[in-house]
Amino acid sequence: MKIVSYQSLVLYIVLELVDPQLLRNEIPDRTIRSAEGPGTGRNRRTVCDRECTCQLPAVECRRRNLRSIPLPFPRGVEKIVIAENPLNTIKQNSFYKQEFSTVTDLLLEDNEISTLETRGFNGLSNVRQLSIKGNKIKSVDEMAFYGLRSLETLSISSNQLKELNPMAFSFGMGIKTIILNDNKLQSLSSDLFDALPSLETLSLGGNPWKCDCNLLGLYVWLQFGNTALREPDAECAKPPSVQGKKLNTFTNNDMQTACLEDDGEEDEEDIDEKIDEACAEHNSTEVVDICYISDTVFANLGGKVCLYCAATVDPGEIERNLAEATGADLTLHWIAPAPDEDKSNETSGDTICFDKVKSSDGGVYICEASFGNATDQREVEIIINDLANKVGIGLAIFFGTALIVVLLLLLRWWLKETRVE
Structure with missing residues (x-):
């Protein structure tokens, strides 16, 4: 219902x-x-x-x-x-x-x-x-x-x-x-x-469905609802393990396989399309302006995650002449959270990736775009989903609370017995 x-x-x-x-x-x-x-x-x-x-x-x-x-x-x-x-x-x-x-x-x-x-x-x-x-x-x-x-x-x-x-x-x-x-x-x-x-x-046919964990809610809704999928049949475009599989024949095993295969990383084609679209519609009066940066990323420990950044350049006559004289060009680099207060970690290029995410990889990352003397910066945060640690803390709190309750009950029983004597 x-x-x-x-x-x-x-x-x-x-x-x-x-x-x-x-x-x-x-x-x-x-x-x-x-x-x-x-x-x-x-x-x-x-x-x-x-x-x-x-x-x-x-x-x-x-x-x-x-x-x-x-x-x-x-x-x-x-x-x-x-x-x-x-x-x-x-x-x-x-x-x-x-x-x-x-x-x-x-x-x-x-x-x-x-x-x-x-x-x-x-x-x-x-x-x-x-x-x-x-x-x-x-x-x-x-x-x-x-x-x-x-x-x-x-x-x-x-x-x-x-x-x-x-x-x-x-x-x-x-x-x-x-x-x-x-x-x-x-x-x-x-x-x-x-x-x-x-x-x-x-x-739903004719769409490039990504049949991963993000489609789980729709899958469950179709399984237990009263709605029928109409022709043309909707098919999974990715991940590879279920590519070509029709949604109306999807099974629990298919969904489990797709979820296990999903590493949370966005496809390069999707990223390129997002960047092209964002920068094409971007209007700015600045010499250099960052037109795209990744949204806040929620990363799983041990998973893979990448941050992307893109910028546009619209130099005036002075900046253009200076760039031609000095050979300057648009450059992008990432400034990662500093391991300590006296040292920063910089990575050149418009992309920074982590093959196996660690707890220390979380934090605020800055993308900086430069063209001659003109610069622009944008921030994005990586938030670590440390599920195992959260579960461990939760269990520790639960058993700790249970132990305190048991000790209080024992104390109450002991005090009662003492009065009786």
Whole structure:
């Protein structure tokens, strides 16, 4: 039996307290515009007169060079298709300026959509099918689908999804089918589906699934839930021991093997992709600026871990001339935690790796980028997961406490016996 996560419940209560009208999609009368636009009777102009082709109850806006959601739509529309346009953002309250109570199907397919703003679909309370396949969406936040209280089928296939916020479907209580195939997903949190007690079908094929311990929650959820995986079958891309294995045929032994093989190290291809993406989108006015550095690392004793760093250079004329005269170039090096106060440990290059992590490897590491006289620094911390030591301390505390309790009981018994004598 699935239950709604406590995060969803808290968010629901907060919204109820702040603005009950928004929670129920009750749009105040003052915000509702005529579904037919200005004018009266036959003179009213709608999207049918300009951007779209209308054969009511369907309206299709295909290849019309649209960069935003066109308005107003005619009364009685049930199906809206906006496809093959340079539309790149579903802005907040894009569908909130007009009453869409009759719309049941919304297809925003093969556009250039990369951003779903918070409450972008607010006002579509009766939509049962939403398709945003064939776009450029990389992530979905927790309020992206707010307002779609009647949604039953959601397709986000053929995008560039790498992650989904664990609360992305918090308001999708009635969703029956979710299609996520042909994206770049490697893992999913099982918490993602806690708010979907009606979910019957899930499509995950065409993603490079990393079937390691991070996928354990999803695996357990699929094993004991009532949701079926739909074709095309989802397959493991890595680690090698389970490569090509289908998720719907995954066994406990497969998961144990994959977990044992997982050393916690990120793939070089994934790192290169993260660095390229971060540095391509990085804007800076500094001569040298670190555009990527690893997140805080939780390392296991004896495991392998690497820290990565990358920087961009944008020299002015003075710096460029100086660099040409001196032969200066961009250099990166790591400053490790000092073994003692009088000595530091520096490592050249943009990467520092530890093949077998020790307790002494924990601490704050500094990446320093230099170009001539210009420098930039960023910090990252390695935190050691010393599970064995924690277990040992825990056992020592437990047995120590138990011993004290036993001694106190013996003392109480002895005092009682002494009084009797």
